Amino acid sequence: MITLRDSLQLAYTKIRTRRIRLFIVLFVASLLFSGLVAGSLIVSGALKSFQVFSDEGFSGRYIVSGTYSDPAAFQSGSMFGDPAMIARAEALEKDRETRKKSEAKRLGIEYVSNETDKAVFDDGNGNKSLNNMSLVGQQVIAEFEATRPKVDLSRYKDQVKGADAYYRSLRMTYVPIDKPSLNLIKDGKEQTDQRNGTVEGTRGIAGIASDWTLIDKPLLQPFVLPGQSLDIGSDGSIPVIASYSGAQEVLNLPSLSVSATSQQKKDRLVEVRQKIAGQRFSLCYRNASSNAELQAAIQQQADIKANQNKKDYQKPDYITAQNSELCAAPIVQRDVRTAAEKQLFAKQAEFDRIFGKKDPVSQTLSFRIVGLSPDREFSGGFGVTDILTSILTSSVGVGWASPLEIYEQAPVVQDVFKTSPGTEMYTPQNTFYAEFSDAAQARTALKNDGCVIALDGTQLQPGEVGCSAAGRPFYLQTFGSASLAIDEFQAGFRKIQLIAAGIIGIVAAVILMGMIGRIIADARKETAVFRALGASRLSIAQIYLVYTLYLGILTVLISLVIGFGVALLIDSKLSSDASITMTLLFNAADLSKQFHFYGLDITDVGIISAAVIGAALIGSLIPIAHNVRRNPIKDMREE
Incomplete structure (x- = not known):
């Protein structure tokens, strides 16, 4: 009879044979699982660091943001091809043309119809569509919008109920007609280059011309620097949370090189914070x-x-x-x-x-910097800054921002933030917020009051509700509280992790199956001898099961070593830059805080280890079952 101790000794002896083959199999299997280990360590460390940084700013605040979404209207395009709206546009345009000709005759001037301002496009094949770039097209769309429910705070409250407070923000949108401009005044000159501020993502002060948002004061407070106020100054200066690159430009600080060290970046952040509060710059508003x-x-x-x-x-x-x-x-x-x-x-x-042209209006706007936020990135990059910012952009907010109250107090601001009919369906200008007293209520709102942006043909999962259906026109996200964003990210990562573990487990099981099958095939004579000496099939199976456990344990150990090494390497390379990014994103007062990509989660390590052992055992079942059923006498003759 072969005892467990004998099985341990025999399995250990087998481990020491065929070392090159063993090394290759262990290395390949370990590489697969080390990815899971490294991912777990990196994500665990990042999530813990998020929590550390979120102790400032929006700490203890649980806010859900809502953006209007009408995917059905967006996808179908029925508004622009609606026969009734096209007929209305043609009638209005005919009347407008008649009035223009009459007025031109009265004034004694020549009138030539402007083909580019036609209200209806006609491709010559009978297909007509509304031209939203024309004045008449804008009027018809405005009439259509007037028949639809308004996109306002009261409608958001109807969807997201039970919050302690509600807020709103307003962002700049594309305006096809009568678009105003904001030209930077720098070194005593107005910068008239029309490229300034016209492309989203422009860095520096010019970025405010395309990336300025108005937000209710309670949501801006975490970004305000000590001693600063969100009220309009006695000199009429507009308070603004500045982008980091814009603040550096105001201070005339040269951009750091891409090779700048983390200490240089930290020193620059300290310098900007110390000097930027209360600094002013001016823009020229022109209609x-x-x-x-x-x-x-x-x-x-x-x-x-x-x-x-x-x-x-x-x-x-x-x-x-x-x-x-x-x-x-x-x-x-x-x-x-x-x-x-x-x-x-x-x-x-x-x-x-x-016929609609407005008199020229220009005015100098003075801005007073009262806070800092990271630059909004539009590059879609995969650097550490891009990834970290993208995770929390919707939950914290970045870019240029001022209090919403100035919209009523500064008339020219209303022109800057004006919107065109139809905009809210395609690029919503308004975002609404609901603040709850605890995280549980906020999570409940996200789960029960939210909706899924479902285009035609999208298959909704059980329990999901499409936006604009069942009185839910607002797509909900977290805002401000990193804990809520972390929960969402962690849930998504957990799903990906489980799927990856399953796929890797199957691949590893196949690899180990081949390894174990080869070992068993090489030991047929040995197995036959054991059987001839009276060893049972179960005893033989026990030897190879122990051997499989050895393989699994070695794979776990190697995977942990590689995974820990990768996580520590990434942490050493990226931690400093990530710390600067998070300090800006959360406006952290404590500059000693560090963002780490290394954090041990015992549960994750246990799950991965169990997956490795499980894959090894599953991979061994078929070879072992096949081996114990073989005829030992036949094997001895063949050997």
Whole structure:
């Protein structure tokens, strides 16, 4: 009879044979499982670090944000192809054309129809669609929106009930018609390059021209620097939470090189925090008419300069140029027009005003920096900063922000944040927030009051509700509380981890099955001898089961060593940069806090170890079962 002790000794002896084959199998299997170990350690460390940093800022606050979503309207595009709306647009456009011709006749000016402002597109094959870039198209869409429920705070309250407080934020959206501009005033000059601030993700001060948000004060407070106020200043200055790159530009600090050390980055953060509070910068607001005038003057001056040495070139009778006075209307440099030409110009201006063109308006806006936040990234990168920020962007918020109250107090701000009809369906301008007294209530709201953005053909899971159905038009997310965001991320990671463990377990089981099968095949003579000496099938199986356990334990140990090594290496490389990012994201006052990518979760390690052992045992069952059923006499003859 073979005892357990004998099985342990025999299995150990087998482990010491065929070492090259053993090493290859163990190395491959360990690499697979070490990925799970490293992932567990990294995520566990990151989540614990998130909790450490979230003790500041929104600590103890549980907020759920909601963004309006109507995927059915977005996908179908029925609004732009609706026959009734197209007919309405054609009727309005016909009336508008009649009035334009009549008004032009009254004023004694020539009228030429503008094809680019047509309210309806026609491809020539009978397919018509509404042109939302036209004034008439905008009017028809506005009439359509008036028939739909308003996207406002009261509607959000109907969906998310029981909160202790509700808030709202307003962001800049694309405006196809009469778009105003915000030009940076720097070094005593207005920056008139139209590329400034027109592309999302612009860094520096110019970023405010496309990435400025207005938010209720209670949600901005965690970003405010000590001694600063969110009220409009006595000098009319607008309080603003600045992006980190914008704050550095205000202080005239050169950008750090990509090779800057973590200590240099930390020193820069300390310097910016110490110097930026209360610093001011200015922008020139220009409505669409004012900006068009300015750009026309700049272009005219460029044309004159380009042609000044040409003999046959004649200067225009009417020349304007950029004013030396900041944010002012262009000056007239030359005007030799005839009285008739001036009168015609005045009549054309009157005609344009009658049909919607606004008088030029410009105004200098003074901003006062009262806080800091990270830059909003649009690159979709995979660096540590990109990943960490993307995890918490929706839960904390980044970019330029000011109190929502200034929308009512500063009229020009209303023009900056104006929206076009139809915008709320496609790129919602409003975000609403519900603050709960504890995390459990917030999680319940996310679970029971939320919805899934489901396009046509999307298969909803049991219990899921599509947005805009059953009175749930708002897609819910966490905001502010890292604990809520962490719960969501952890749940998602756990699902991925289990799926990965299952796949890796199957692959490892197949690899180990081949290894164990090969060992058993090599030991047929040995097995036959044991059987001839009276060993039972169970005793033989016991030897190979112990051998399998040895393989599993060795795989676990090697996986842990590799996984721990990878996690520690990543932590040493990324911890410092991540600490700077999190300090900014949470506005942490304690700069000694460190963000680590290494954290031991005993439960995870136990689950992974069990998966390794389980995969090894499962992989051994078929070879062992096949071996113990073999005829020992036949095996001895064949050997």
